[in-house]
Amino acid sequence: MTSLSPMAGLVPTDDEDIAARLREFVQDREAFSDNTWRQLLSVMRISYRWAAEHGRQFLPMSPADLRDYLLWLQASGRASSTISTHAALISMLHRNAGLIPPNASPQVFRAVKRINRSAVISGERAGQAVPFRLRDLLLLDARWSASDRLQQQRDLAFLHVAYATLLRISELGRLRVRDISRAADGRIVLDVAWTKTIVMTGGLIKALGALSSERLTEWLSCSGLLNEPDAFIFGPVHRSNRALPVTDKPLSTRSLEDIFARAWHEAGPEQAPRANKNRYRAWSGHSARVGAAIDMATNKFSTAQIMQEGTWKKPETVMRYIRHVDAHAGAMVDMMERRQQE
Structure with a gap:
């Protein structure tokens, strides 16, 4: 422009x-x-x-x-x-x-x-993507991990990385093979050059757990991208079941959103959620970030820790995602229930 x-x-x-x-x-x-x-x-x-x-x-x-x-x-x-x-x-x-x-x-x-x-x-409420939770990731892992279709291997690796890193969809699309290194125990470490809220020469480091590292390694090995350092990690897959090592531009937002759509078709709940602002009827590009934040809150990680993982600058954003977590564990509820037990 x-x-x-x-x-x-x-x-x-x-x-x-x-x-x-x-x-x-x-x-x-x-x-x-x-x-x-x-x-x-x-x-x-x-x-x-x-x-x-x-x-x-x-x-x-x-x-x-x-x-x-x-x-x-x-x-x-x-x-x-x-x-x-x-x-x-x-x-x-x-x-x-x-x-x-x-x-x-x-x-x-x-x-x-x-x-x-x-x-x-008038009843307007902030929109929120349908959460993609850890249980959803593990269900898809059970169904797709043995697949011989490169598209499903790529999609599964993408969802693992999306959930584990809490990166935005555009940030995931920019990752290249050369951004991968390994810790002493073999787990993958990703060098994220910059994010929406972090723009500095030091970049951002994201580590993957053992299972996510395994799925990403399987995708890179089967696709042949391990030998293509400049290729985007999550590139296109041809209908002939062959990965295309693209280096000029990442997959479009629409293509990355389609990964969530295929995941929903495979393992989404039978009953679709109620429409939120005429959208958010299925998993979308923001779902892994929302789901990971909710899971962290459910497991008693602090708001500061969640903000650090998701590179959020404002606690209000995180609180909007996790507002329903422990909704019945407030001080007044606790006081009244203890009083009833006396």
Whole structure:
């Protein structure tokens, strides 16, 4: 992406200072993840179209216009979390254009508070992927570990690594064979170059347990990828049951999501969960992270330990995943039950 399309129509032609700062912003786009950049472009297109249709100015956007835009998003059926993302990215665009973000206004603060309050009262709840738990992984392991189909061997190895490392789906896709080393006892150690929340030269080290190391080794041996250090670990498998050592780009998010779909078809619960925000009816790309966090909480690991394993920066995120764990073990429940036993 070489330009912030539709940038030409967003910036006043007589304001060269804003245009110059936005050109610098585009030149430094590598400072942001691809997902953040895609979200920014999407928000720009939607908000620019709204401004054009309602006779408002897009850049700079006044607090009153931002307030009306956010309320329009709510009236259009957008979730409160989505509206918050729009507000944050519009603020980001203004800051990088050298403009005062309209979000700082009390008008916008009140609008956001109104939107969030209305969402909670109306019954909106944060969406959550269907957890992929350790019991699910072991069930699939029992069914697929003896398979002679390379796709199932790859899928099983992928699910083992996804659950054991709590890496995001894009981070799993970027792993290459050269990122693998071995501990003294033979277990695999993965050198993860960077994650969504950890971007530093030291990277991140993830170790696999014995069973996960075994399944990943089996996949690499049977696929022939052990001799392809630059190949992505989880590359495509041809319908002729032959692995393709790809080095230019990882599998698409859709292809990696399909691994969870095949796992659900093989070992998912007979009764599908209730739809959550019209989705999350089966395992998806975030399911292994959610399931692993829940299993760690169930086994009494601390929130800090779970955050470290999943590279989460905010404890609120983890608490949203594990909020149902030990729900009946609160202080009041404990006090009342002890009182009843006296």
